[in-house]
Amino acid sequence: xxxxxxxxxxxxxxxxxxxxxxxxxxxASVFRHCAQMGLRTLLLEKGxxxxxxxxxxxxxxxxxxxxxxxxxxxxxxxxCRDRTRLARSAPGLVDVVPFRLPxxxxxxxxxxxxxxxxxxxxxxxxxxxxxxxxxxxVGPWVDRIPGMNYSDGVTDDAGMVxxxxxEGCAAGGHARNFARVDSLLRDPEGTAPxxxxxxxGAPDEDRDHGPEQGPVRGATVTDLRTGSTxxxxxxxxxxxxxxxxxxxxxxxxxxxRLSFLRGSHLVLxxxxxxxxxxxxxxxxxxxxxxYLVPWAGVTLVGSTAVQHLARLxxxxxxxxxxxxxxxxxxxxxxxxxxxxxxxxLSTFSGLRAxxxxxxxxxxxxxxxxxxxxEAGLLTITGGKLxxxxxxxxxxxxxxxxxxxxxxPRLPRRPVLDPVRLPEDGxxxxxxxxxxxxxxxxxAALEDLLSAGAAALQALPGLSASLWEVGWAAREGGVRHLxxxxxxxxxxxxxxPGATARALPALREPVRAHLxxxxxxxxxxxxxYRELIRSQHSLPGLADEASESGPGELAVGYGRMRTA
Numbered sequence: 001x002x003x004x005x006x007x008x009x010x011x012x013x014x015x016x017x018x019x020x021x022x023x024x025x026x027x028a029s030v031f032r033h034c035a036q037m038g039l040r041t042l043l044l045e046k047g048x049x050x051x052x053x054x055x056x057x058x059x060x061x062x063x064x065x066x067x068x069x070x071x072x073x074x075x076x077x078x079x080c081r082d083r084t085r086l087a088r089s090a091p092g093l094v095d096v097v098p099f100r101l102p103x104x105x106x107x108x109x110x111x112x113x114x115x116x117x118x119x120x121x122x123x124x125x126x127x128x129x130x131x132x133x134x135x136x137x138v139g140p141w142v143d144r145i146p147g148m149n150y151s152d153g154v155t156d157d158a159g160m161v162x163x164x165x166x167e168g169c170a171a172g173g174h175a176r177n178f179a180r181v182d183s184l185l186r187d188p189e190g191t192a193p194x195x196x197x198x199x200x201g202a203p204d205e206d207r208d209h210g211p212e213q214g215p216v217r218g219a220t221v222t223d224l225r226t227g228s229t230x231x232x233x234x235x236x237x238x239x240x241x242x243x244x245x246x247x248x249x250x251x252x253x254x255x256x257r258l259s260f261l262r263g264s265h266l267v268l269x270x271x272x273x274x275x276x277x278x279x280x281x282x283x284x285x286x287x288x289x290x291y292l293v294p295w296a297g298v299t300l301v302g303s304t305a306v307q308h309l310a311r312l313x314x315x316x317x318x319x320x321x322x323x324x325x326x327x328x329x330x331x332x333x334x335x336x337x338x339x340x341x342x343x344x345l346s347t348f349s350g351l352r353a354x355x356x357x358x359x360x361x362x363x364x365x366x367x368x369x370x371x372x373x374e375a376g377l378l379t380i381t382g383g384k385l386x387x388x389x390x391x392x393x394x395x396x397x398x399x400x401x402x403x404x405x406x407x408p409r410l411p412r413r414p415v416l417d418p419v420r421l422p423e424d425g426x427x428x429x430x431x432x433x434x435x436x437x438x439x440x441x442x443a444a445l446e447d448l449l450s451a452g453a454a455a456l457q458a459l460p461g462l463s464a465s466l467w468e469v470g471w472a473a474r475e476g477g478v479r480h481l482x483x484x485x486x487x488x489x490x491x492x493x494x495x496p497g498a499t500a501r502a503l504p505a506l507r508e509p510v511r512a513h514l515x516x517x518x519x520x521x522x523x524x525x526x527x528y529r530e531l532i533r534s535q536h537s538l539p540g541l542a543d544e545a546s547e548s549g550p551g552e553l554a555v556g557y558g559r560m561r562t563a
Contacts, residue, residue: 004049004165004477008042008174009254010223010230015038018399019219019234021181021248023047024054025157026380027240028164028175029392030320034399035173041164043173044221046180052242055487056264056316056350057385058302059295061086061094061153064384065101065280066289068117069109069461072357082389082415087153088129089416092438094155094432095161096128097294098277102147102333105281120379128153142275145333146153149277154295157385158487159439166441167417171497178224178479183232184251184377187214193307214378216252225479236380236399244350245370245381252375257355258382264318264349265302266326266538267493268332272343273299283329297463298345301326308351316349318324318538323347346496346536353382371395378402389415427453436468444471444558459505461498464489466509473513481524482531484510498533503528 008014018028018034023045034041045051063080067073069429085095085347106114122128127281128151165175218233239248246256279292286305293300304322323344355370369383369391380395419437427449437445448455448467455467472478472488485492491499503525510519 004169004175004177004475006160008176009228010176010179010221011224011232012226014042015231015233016042016237017233017234017403018042018236019044020238020240021219022238022240022242022244023161023165023175024052024240024242025050025161025164025385026242026383026391026395027238027387028161028168029388030238030380030395031173031175032164032168032171033173033392033396035168037396037400037405039399039403039405041168041173041418042234043168043175044179044181044219044232044526045175045177046224047177048347048479049165049175049477050487051483052244052321053350054161054242054385055158055350056265058232058291059154059157059293059300060291061155061386062390063121063152063386064120065121065150065152068121069106076121077124079384079386080121082125082386083153084126084128085389085415086155086386090155090160090163090408090413090438091129092419092434093159093416094153096130097154098149099152100142100147100149100277100279102145102279106144115148118148122150142277142279142334144314145279152278154278154293155384155385156296156439156490158490160369163416163439163441166293168227170417170441175477176223177477180222180224181219181248182222182229183220184216184237184248185218185220185233186375187217213375213428215455217376219380232555236378236402237376238380238395238399240380242381242516243351243353245379247312249377249379250375251371251375254374254377254379256354257370257555260307260308261352261354262306262316262322262349262353263303264316264322264326265300265305265347266318267346267348268299268301268325268330268339269343269345269460270294270298271440272339273337275299279328279333281333282558283325284332285325285328290326292333296490296494300329303350305352312351315400315535316351317349317535318349318539323538333558341538344538346493346532347538348479348493355382371398373398388444392517422449425449428456432456440471440475444475447471455539459502461495462491462502463494464491470509470513471507473510478514481528483509485528486536492528492532496536500529500532505524 006114017039018041020031020043023043025218027043031041061083063076063083067076087096101118103111127391169175179286179325219237221230239245241248243260246258275292275294278294281290282288283290290303291302307324308316327339355368370379370381371394372379378395378398380391383391421430421437428516433445436448453469456536458465468489473484476488478484478488482492486501507521
């Protein structure tokens with residue numbers, strides 16, 4: 001499996017078959033399909049890969065049990081089908097986990113009806129591999145919550161994006177992060193005039209772009225690493241910019257179609273709330289689904305669903321009312337744990353694009369995707385993480401028709417390329433080896449095998465080893481320190497305090513692998529600390545506030561802009 005290091009220079013003029021703008025999960029999956037079809041394929045991302053919603057999800061690969069109660073049977077079936085496909089093709093990256101559904105969160109549905117619905121849900125889309133042990137003890141406090149168990153998947157969302165990108169690169173595609181699309185090329189030779197670089201602060205409103213021009217045939221691009229510019233001529237241009245899709249559509253006259261919900265999460269110390277199962281319920285204040293999920297050695301609580309009205313150039317962050325809303329529910333279901341701000345390691349928020357923003361916005365708003373062609377620009381946005389295989393296949397089929405290419409029957413193809421562990425000689429546990437193989441590929445596992453088990457000893461106070469730090473830095477397309485710590489290793493989320501304290505120990509190995517001078521390291525370390533403070537820290541909640549009675553903390557949530 002190739003690493004994410006493109007050899008295609010972004011200067012002068014280049015010709016490709018397919019140009020994909022956006023390095024989240026949808027763009028990455030379309031990229032992989034096109035490269036494996038033998039098409040000359042280039043993916044460009046103006047920031048880091050998966051730096052938007054694709055690294056800020058609830059980490060769930062699930063059908064969405066609540067869709068059954070809404071009688072969205074087709075959505076539930078399609079989600080369960082792709083959930084099973086992902087779990088079968090990504091062992092070590094998608095874990096099958098038991099979920100507990102309390103009886104009192106079923107909205108008045110009779111228990112016998114709920115039991116039938118849950119069993120039908122488990123069978124939708126095929127049986128999950130390695131089905132979770134639904135009868136094992138959940139935890140000292142969850143065991144006392146009456147309910148029923150079922151299985152769903154949990155994943156490393158950023159790791160999934162990077163895995164898909166690597167497979168596309170292995171098939172001959174080129175993927176570049178920190179490459180900004182400045183304008184779209186039109187046929188013949190004209191450009192659609194943007195109001196500044198696309199996605200760099202231009203207003204979100206619809207714009208008048210003057211006389212009609214020909215179809216999109218490429219883009220002008222700036223390589224943000226070098227400052228060089230390039231003209232990319234492409235037979236097909238795919239807009240996979242996620243929440244920013246309307247901006248690129250606006251440059252070809254597309255009307256605004258998206259509104260946004262902010263989904264915020266808390267990352268808790270596992271010791272504060274230990275559990276073997278995930279727990280799903282409904283918040284008593286909003287009635288919205290909410291989850292406790294064991295993930296990467298911590299416990300996630302999420303998410304909120306708040307109408308997001310801030311400019312897209314401002315990263316989404318949790319506010320105090322959202323944090324109180326989440327802590328309130330935790331203390332409602334586990335009052336003896338007395339979870340408070342002292343137990344919150346970090347926070348993260350992502351944007352969920354809702355198509356046709358005139359509808360009421362809530363957690364239950366439609367998860368429909370937008371797939372549309374305008375002036376030759378093919379846009380894909382919306383949907384949910386679990387559905388990315390089917391959505392990418394639909395877009396790829398459109399691309400094949402545009403290029404008059406015959407596709408194999410895509411549903412028969414695996415979502416990801418199969419990986420196999422060596423039959424013997426593993427210096428580490430099978431679970432550890434599978435995790436490394438699933439995230440970094442065969443070359444990484446071979447490098448680890450030659451280095452030996454000692455290479456995977458964790459750095460003091462961290463869950464990451466010096467070997468993993470080095471491999472991710474060298475081979476993962478890293479440009480900034482937060483790329484490494486937040487999206488490659490995830491330790492910036494799972495324990496930012498320990499990671500900050502470990503920066504002196506990381507200084508020399510990271511500098512050596514990335515070729516940074518001392519001044520560059522100092523600037524990167526300071527920028528990383530500020531990013532953690534501004535985007536991933538808990539807003540001003542006093543410890544004593546978290547210890548108030550159930551129901552008191554969520555009052556502020558009702559004052560937010562929700563439906």
